[in-house]
Amino acid sequence: MTDIIREALNEISARTSLSSDTLRHWLKRAVEAAACECFELQECEFDLDNRTVTPIFHVGKYFEIREAELFHFYNAVENDLLPVEFTFPMLPEDMLTTMFNRAMQIFEDVILEVETDELYKKWRKQAHQAVEGVIEAKYPNRIDVKLGDNARGVMYKPEWTPLEMASYREGKLLFFYVLRVVRRGSAVDVRLSRGNIGLPGAILKTTAPWVKIKPMKRIIGKKTWLRITPSVPGALLREVSAKLNGEVIETA
Numbered sequence: 001m002t003d004i005i006r007e008a009l010n011e012i013s014a015r016t017s018l019s020s021d022t023l024r025h026w027l028k029r030a031v032e033a034a035a036c037e038c039f040e041l042q043e044c045e046f047d048l049d050n051r052t053v054t055p056i057f058h059v060g061k062y063f064e065i066r067e068a069e070l071f072h073f074y075n076a077v078e079n080d081l082l083p084v085e086f087t088f089p090m091l092p093e094d095m096l097t098t099m100f101n102r103a104m105q106i107f108e109d110v111i112l113e114v115e116t117d118e119l120y121k122k123w124r125k126q127a128h129q130a131v132e133g134v135i136e137a138k139y140p141n142r143i144d145v146k147l148g149d150n151a152r153g154v155m156y157k158p159e160w161t162p163l164e165m166a167s168y169r170e171g172k173l174l175f176f177y178v179l180r181v182v183r184r185g186s187a188v189d190v191r192l193s194r195g196n197i198g199l200p201g202a203i204l205k206t207t208a209p210w211v212k213i214k215p216m217k218r219i220i221g222k223k224t225w226l227r228i229t230p231s232v233p234g235a236l237l238r239e240v241s242a243k244l245n246g247e248v249i250e251t252a
Helices: 002-014 020-039 065-070 093-124 162-167 199-207 234-243
Strands: 044-047 052-058 081-083 130-138 142-146 152-156 173-184 187-193 212-219 223-229 248-251
Touching: 002 020, 002 093, 020 044, 020 052, 020 093, 093 173, 093 187, 130 187, 130 199, 173 199, 199 212, 199 223, 199 234, 234 248
Parallel strands: 152 187, 223 248
Antiparallel strands: 044 052, 052 081, 130 142, 130 173, 142 152, 173 187, 212 223
16 A cells, blocks of 8 residues: 555655655655544544554554554553554555545645645746736637646736737737736636726836835826836836737836
């Protein structure tokens, strides 16, 4: 069973960005939870390296005193907690199979939850910043955007820039403003905008992170006025303009 568990661990490790220590931690917890279900107990321990499962028996609740003596606990009394170590070969084959299948189910579910947590935390830090994305699909009321990971970028029609709508096509690379991040079960939605007043300044921040920027006014798709401290070369403003399909950028 240990070899099968290691193979499962390696397979999941190959398709996740989570560290090996994180994976081993949650695998241990998954096997322990599965063992508790199989033994119908509340506490179990699992040692992958030593190939042992150790259920913790409560004398008087799960274990009679005479049963404790069978495992050489001769001085056991009511309410003692007794760890009984089993190597995998000691357990019935059908029990091992049931335990393994349940452990892998728990492990997959937990890893999905942990990955979603990490993804959500990552994108929350990007709120109100500019990010690059590639248009994946265009619908009448929204645009789906690839962001380079498992987060789902989406820009709803009210956030489109009317003057550039015709250029929104599959495969187009654009800068977007991150409005907010929403978690839906195991999915992370990143709500995007091309029309937000903060987008021009956020794009400038990607190349001039040292400046302080306050957006003063924006006529979407035509012109934006920014208060920038300290001032930046005009070439940087023209770069922002190019990324906004020619929208004029002026300092206020």
